[in-house]
Amino acid sequence: MELIDFVDADDHPVARGPRGQAHRSGLYYRVAATILMVGPARVLVYRRRPTAQVFPGHHDVLVGGSVRAGESYGHAAQRELAEEFSIRPRLRKxxxxxxxxxxxxxxxxxxxxxxxxxxxxxxxxxxxxxxxAFSEIAQLLTDPPQPFTPNGGEVLRQLFAGPTPHFGAPHAP
Known part of the structure; x- marks a missing residue:
């Protein structure tokens, strides 16, 4: 059984338990995800397996998963990329x-x-x-493949629909 940190609304750890159980205590859990960019305007879009626990058969741009107990967001993002696509790129939060x-x-x-x-x-x-596959961000914002995860769509809109975003400096996990 994989343990995760249960956190409060301010993201402070308050307990540990199995994935999928934080909400029963009125708490949050942590997720680390990465958008894989190719050039300035294309991203990797993948389709989840029809048997996936969350959003089965949906398309998504967020490669990631739950942060394990005691793990940082950066380490979790690197672990998930290694597990799901066998790569370890440099990340920018x-x-x-x-x-x-x-x-x-x-x-x-x-x-x-x-x-x-x-x-x-x-x-x-x-x-x-x-x-x-790799898709143009502009295309994903106007006509994403269906079904598409709501969280992936929301993050794309926040990061790429509007003024040029500031992404910060690269960091190691």
Whole structure:
């Protein structure tokens, strides 16, 4: 059983327990995700397996998952990329927001990674990824493939629909 930190509304740890149980205590859990960029205007879009626990069969741009107990957002993002696509790119943390999810409220930390030099190394985990492609951000904002995860769409709008965002400096996990 994978343990995660249960956190309060301000993202302070208050307990630990199994994934999917934080909401029963009125608490949040943590999620780390990364958007994989190719050039300035394209991102990796993948389709979740039809058997996925959360948003089965949906398309998404957020590669990630739950942050394990005691793990940082950055380490969780790196671990998830290694597990799901067999890569370890340099990450830039760009956003942290509270979100709703089918298994309860969470704090979502979003990272960006430029992967032009890693495209040939992508090895999707077929147990979790049903397919992937690279799409123009502008196209995803106006006409995303369906069904598309609501959180992925919201993050794309926050980061790319409007004034040029400031993404901060790259950091190590």
């Amino acid at each position: 760009v956003l942290r927001i509270p979100q709703s999810s089918p298994i309860g409220p969470c704090h979502l930390a979003v990272h960006l990674a430029e992967i032009d030099h890693l495209i040939e190394q992508l090895r999707p985990d077929r147990a979790e990824i049903d397919g992937h």
